[in-house]
Each structure stands twice: as C-alpha cells, then as structure tokens.
Amino acid sequence: MENFADVQYILTSFLMLFAGALVMWMAAGFAMLEAGLTRSKNSVVILLKNMLLYAVSSIMFYLIGYNLMYGGGGSFMGDFNFVLNGISYGDHSLMADFFFQVVFVATAASVISGVVAERIKIWGFLIFVAVLTAVIYPIQGHWSWGGSSLGGLMEGFSDFAGSTVVHSVGGWAALAGVLLLGARQGKYNSRGQVNPILGSSLPLATLGTFILWLGWFGFNGGSVLAMGTKENVDSIAAVFAATNMAASFGAVTAAILTQILYKKVDLTMVLNGALAGLVAVTAAPNMGMLAASVDGFVAGILVVFSIIFFDKLQIDDPVGALSVHLVNGIWGTLAVSIWNPEVTFFMQLKGVLIVGLFTFSASFILWYLIKISIGIRVDAKHELDGVDVHETGLEAYPEFSKKG
Numbered sequence: 001m002e003n004f005a006d007v008q009y010i011l012t013s014f015l016m017l018f019a020g021a022l023v024m025w026m027a028a029g030f031a032m033l034e035a036g037l038t039r040s041k042n043s044v045v046i047l048l049k050n051m052l053l054y055a056v057s058s059i060m061f062y063l064i065g066y067n068l069m070y071g072g073g074g075s076f077m078g079d080f081n082f083v084l085n086g087i088s089y090g091d092h093s094l095m096a097d098f099f100f101q102v103v104f105v106a107t108a109a110s111v112i113s114g115v116v117a118e119r120i121k122i123w124g125f126l127i128f129v130a131v132l133t134a135v136i137y138p139i140q141g142h143w144s145w146g147g148s149s150l151g152g153l154m155e156g157f158s159d160f161a162g163s164t165v166v167h168s169v170g171g172w173a174a175l176a177g178v179l180l181l182g183a184r185q186g187k188y189n190s191r192g193q194v195n196p197i198l199g200s201s202l203p204l205a206t207l208g209t210f211i212l213w214l215g216w217f218g219f220n221g222g223s224v225l226a227m228g229t230k231e232n233v234d235s236i237a238a239v240f241a242a243t244n245m246a247a248s249f250g251a252v253t254a255a256i257l258t259q260i261l262y263k264k265v266d267l268t269m270v271l272n273g274a275l276a277g278l279v280a281v282t283a284a285p286n287m288g289m290l291a292a293s294v295d296g297f298v299a300g301i302l303v304v305f306s307i308i309f310f311d312k313l314q315i316d317d318p319v320g321a322l323s324v325h326l327v328n329g330i331w332g333t334l335a336v337s338i339w340n341p342e343v344t345f346f347m348q349l350k351g352v353l354i355v356g357l358f359t360f361s362a363s364f365i366l367w368y369l370i371k372i373s374i375g376i377r378v379d380a381k382h383e384l385d386g387v388d389v390h391e392t393g394l395e396a397y398p399e400f401s402k403k404g
Helices: 002-036 038-069 094-115 122-144 165-183 202-224 228-260 267-281 289-312 321-339 346-375 380-385 387-391
Strands: none
Touching: 002 038, 002 094, 002 202, 038 094, 038 122, 038 387, 094 122, 094 165, 094 202, 094 321, 122 165, 122 346, 165 267, 165 321, 165 346, 202 228, 202 267, 228 267, 228 289, 267 289, 267 321, 289 321, 321 346, 380 387
C-alpha cells in the first residue's frame, strides 16, 4: 500500500508539473495574439509586458499570494505568511501545486494586457499586476478554491478550472482599467462611429490562438488534480476531448455568424470564437461532450455580438479580451447549472456577482490610485508615434522602418 501511495503521489505531481508547463506556454500565446492584433509600432512593449507580467506574477504569488489563497485562515482570506510557510500536502508535491497555481494567476494577468494595449504605461501596468497577483486574485480565489466559502456566501459555487476564478477576474480587472484609461486615439469619431484599427500580423495572431488552444489542455486537464488511478486518467482524457470540442464549436459558430452578418468570414472573430469556447467550457469541462459543444456554440455567438456591443459603448478592447474572458467566463460559469443537477443557477449567479463586484471595485480603486500618482496612459505624442520607441527605444521590425 505504501508503494501504491508513492505511485499516486508521483503521478499526480507529474500531472500538475506537465499541465503547468502547458499553461505556462499560454504566456507565449497571449503575447503572439496581442502582438498580431495590434500595430507593429507597439509590438516591443506588448512583448515586454507579457514577459514581465509572467515574471512579476510568479514572484508576487510566491511571496504573498499563494498563502493568501491556500494558507488556511479566515473566511475572507488565507494566512498572510511569506514564501509558502505552513503549507504541505500528503498526496502531491507542494512545489508542483504551487507551480500549477502560479501559471493560473499569470493567465488572469495576461487577459488585462490585451485590453489596455497600445496606450498603457508599462510601469503603471506592472504595479497593477503586482498587486492583483499578490492580493486581489488570491483573496477571491480563497473563497472558491482555497477552502473558504466566505462565510457561506459562496457555498455550492462550482468552477472546475476557472471560468470565473481566473478568466472573468482578468476581465473585471481589465474593464476597470480601460474605463479609466480611455480609448486609443482615432478609434471612435465624434459621432460614435468605429474606425477599425487593423492589427499587424494575422499569422502571429493565429499562431497565438493555436498556442493558447494547446495550453488549455493543461489548464483544464490538469485541474482534475489526480492521476493515480484508471478513473483519474479517464477523467483527464474526457476533459481534454471536451475542451477541444468547445473550441471547435466556438470557432465554427463565429465563422458562420460573421458570414451571415458581413457576407465574409472574419478570421479575428473565428480566433476569438475558439478562445471564447475554451473560456466557457473551463467552468465544467468534466460534464461531457454535449455540454462542451453547447458551451462552445453559445460562446461563438456571444463573442461576436459582445465585441460589437463594447464598441457601441466606446470601450476600446484591441484584442476582444473582454468579450472572450469576461462575457464568456460568466456564460460558462452560469451554464454549469444546466449540466450539473447539484448546482443551481442562483448559486452560480451569486458567485459570479460576488467575485465580479469585489474584483472590479478593488481593481478600479487600484487603477485610480496609479492614475493619480504615476499615471497609466502614455503621452498623446508617444501614442501617435508608437509606444515602443519612447518606452523602450527599440523597434520590433527596424529593417522595415522609414529609417531603415
């Protein structure tokens, strides 16, 4: 029996490490997607943001965030200890658990990067990421995954791999920031009409989407959190298959819908359709292929119309991340009540509202404090020239510049 327990420990720890590595690779996907859907004059800062947000998230979650989320403590937050003090597990490695969880918090931060792209000050952004990953994300995560139900308020809430805990949290934080940041110059005219700002590289954006799709198998499959038995492996395989199906339905639905609406298929909408399906199914990838298919189908519709909706509100989201992660994070979480008879719609709605209200309020206050202190938006001239030259002194493609 002791040897069998060791084997279970090894296999479950390996699952977390391998799945975590796949999720870490999503950082590259976010970077390529964001760089592809924005202008090349801002590409260096976008790549820099995505590199540093991952590093900052890892450091802050190690120093403070992991203990706040998983360190026991009261119903509001875990223990305020440093560097994983006092945490251990009997059935898997602590460091495997930490690594698997830290790549999730970095994913939430990555969502924000795309929404505020092309006009955010890099140090203001990184300060926000530091506080988000050290405090805001872990506190709300403590209520759902960290052993607390916030005094019973989150009792019964179900979110398998983070449609709300990860994706909509990133969306709420980004929404708070973009409301204070404002739209890019020239995005909307005086009559409220949208002036499309085309991205620099659809091949890069497509590559980024495929990388994210691959990483999502780790995101959802690893969230089974056990690989010691045949039943565990069957569960992981089922989650992989369901995750793939949701993305497929999301992509195809967006393709058909844009053909109907615009008489042409919009690749950017198809990419976001796939990602929207992935976000939606994340709350319940263990509910089977039919559930995943419906999740993805609805997500493909929602992402197209919500991108249009945010533009009508003049909320400038260069990559469509609010529509993908916030809107479909909410949809996927609420949809759990359709597939799981043990979960009610009210339980899910209450959880979405509690997490959303906390994250948006805390994020808005933090963004505002940064805005009135060091500022969050680059100068108008810097934005017009491109933030790369002024923020980094580099160009992404110097041989193609006018100076070359």
